[in-house]
Amino acid sequence: xxxxxxxxxxxxxxxxxxxxxxxxxxxxxxxxxxxxxxxxxxxxxxxxxxxxxxxxxxxxxxxxxxxxxxxxxxxxxxxxxxxxxxxxxxxxxxxxxxxxxxxxxxxxxxxxxxxxxxxxxxxxxxxxxxxxxxxxxxxxxxxxxxxxxxxxxxxxxxxxxxxxxxxxxxxxxxxxxxxxxxxxxxxxxxxxxxxxxxxxxxxxxxxxxxxxxxxxxxxxxxxxxxxxxxxxxxxxxxxxxxxxxxxxxxxxxxxxxxxxxxxxxxxxxxxxxxxxxxxxxxxxxxxxxxxxxxxxxxxxxxxxxxxxxxxxxxxxxxxxxxxxxxxxx
Numbered sequence: 001x002x003x004x005x006x007x008x009x010x011x012x013x014x015x016x017x018x019x020x021x022x023x024x025x026x027x028x029x030x031x032x033x034x035x036x037x038x039x040x041x042x043x044x045x046x047x048x049x050x051x052x053x054x055x056x057x058x059x060x061x062x063x064x065x066x067x068x069x070x071x072x073x074x075x076x077x078x079x080x081x082x083x084x085x086x087x088x089x090x091x092x093x094x095x096x097x098x099x100x101x102x103x104x105x106x107x108x109x110x111x112x113x114x115x116x117x118x119x120x121x122x123x124x125x126x127x128x129x130x131x132x133x134x135x136x137x138x139x140x141x142x143x144x145x146x147x148x149x150x151x152x153x154x155x156x157x158x159x160x161x162x163x164x165x166x167x168x169x170x171x172x173x174x175x176x177x178x179x180x181x182x183x184x185x186x187x188x189x190x191x192x193x194x195x196x197x198x199x200x201x202x203x204x205x206x207x208x209x210x211x212x213x214x215x216x217x218x219x220x221x222x223x224x225x226x227x228x229x230x231x232x233x234x235x236x237x238x239x240x241x242x243x244x245x246x247x248x249x250x251x252x253x254x255x256x257x258x259x260x261x262x263x264x265x266x267x268x269x270x271x272x273x274x275x276x277x278x279x280x281x282x283x284x285x286x287x288x289x290x291x292x293x294x295x296x297x298x299x300x301x302x303x304x305x306x307x308x309x310x311x312x313x314x315x316x317x318x319x320x321x322x323x324x325x326x327x328x329x
Contacts, residue, residue: 003079004072006051010062016049018080019073032073033058085125085143109146121158133169139195151207157195163223165202168193172206172229172247185209187229194218200225200241216253234271252287274299 020029033052050060053069066072090096091110100118108114109128118132121140126132130144133152140158144150148162151169162168174185189208193215199205200223205213208230215227216235226244227233233245234253243261245251251263252271260278263269268284275281276292276299285291293302 004051004064004066004075006064006066006072008062008064010049010060014049014062019077030064030076031060032069034069034073086127091128103140115152136169145201151191154191154193154207156193157197157217159196160193161198163199163201163203166199167204168199169207170204172209174209174229174247189213189230191215194235197221203227206247222259228265240277276302 015028016030017028018026018030020026020031022031022033025031027048030049030051033050033056048060049062049064050058051064051066051069051072052058053067054065086107086109088105088107090102090108091112093110094108094112094114096102096108096114097116097118099116100114100120102108102120103122103124105123106120106126108126109130111129112126113131114120114126115132115134117135118138120126120132120138123140124138124142124144126144127146129147131149132138133150133154135153136150137155138144138150139156139160142156142158142160144162145164147164148166149168150156150162154169169191171187172185174187175182176185187207187209189211191205191207191213193199193205194217196218197215197220199221202223203221203225205215205227206229207213211230213227213229213231215221215233216237218236219233219239220237221227221239222241224242225239228245228247228249230248231245232250234251234255236253237251237255237257239257240259240261242259243257245263246265246267248265249263249267249269251269252273254272255269255275257275258277258279261275261280263281267281269281270285270287270289272288273285274290275296276290278294279292279296280294281291282295285296290299291297291302292299
């Protein structure tokens with residue numbers, strides 16, 4: 001209990017062997033409950049041990065009350081289910097350029113390719129089939145999962161996590177029509193990922209045309225997200241799946257973008273802004289706003305408009321009925 005900062009109501013001698021779920025209760029497993037409303041009427045049997053927030057109305061043989069059940073879950077899960085990482089060392093099938101610099105306790109998997117002038121700091125793990133381009137810098141304790149590409153001259157801070165299929169530093173989408181053809185705009189800038197950034201599977205962060213595309217410390221990006229050239233994203237942002245941010249846009253700190261949001265090029269989003277799912281930003285949004293819809297606007301205003309839209313068929317029928325009465329008279 002002291003490890004997760006909780007207090008027990010029940011038998012102090014009980015034993016636990018794992019962590020289970022509320023819909024598959026197994027003897028000897030802890031069950032975590034995060035929300036009262038999520039479990040009402042869903043428990044088919046009484047668990048031996050439930051970890052929950054003080055004040056929840058729950059039946060169990062033993063209860064552990066904690067201030068934050070989700071934080072307790074995060075702390076305790078690795079105690080039961082440890083993840084196996086490869087041991088330090090370089091696989092014989094990996095290509096390491098002679099001018100690359102590899103730190104201590106680094107692991108580089110089979111088929112990886114590390115180009116010239118790359119620097120990889122201590123305790124980083126490069127999984128199989130990863131490509132690190134010329135002149136890139138990888139910080140300490142990073143995890144770069146299989147089939148990820150970090151193109152030339154990109155910079156990753158410490159503890160960065162790139163899930164499988166991520167592309168860092170691909171060319172931006174820039175073309176100029178000249179006569180009957182589109183001429184490609186060269187992209188010679190870089191991407192900088194600051195400390196503790198995580199990027200989900202098959203997401204892309206394009207290099208800048210000139211200068212840098214930058215993602216701030218602690219920002220977490222979901223799967224299938226597209227970040228275009230010269231974008232600046234602040235600290236501790238959350239960007240959820242299938243969102244896209246067009247070129248030269250900027251996000252402040254602590255921004256949350258729910259799924260399938262979009263930001264037009266040169267868009268500016270302030271600090272602590274919340275974007276509801278499928279919001280489309282076409283202009284600047286100041287600090288501390290909650291927005292939704294397309295074009296994105298104040299969330300309460302958007303909801304009022306949605307209510308009115310759903311009333312339109314009834315209103316239309318009433319107008320038609322009134323017209324009939326007027327014409328008859």
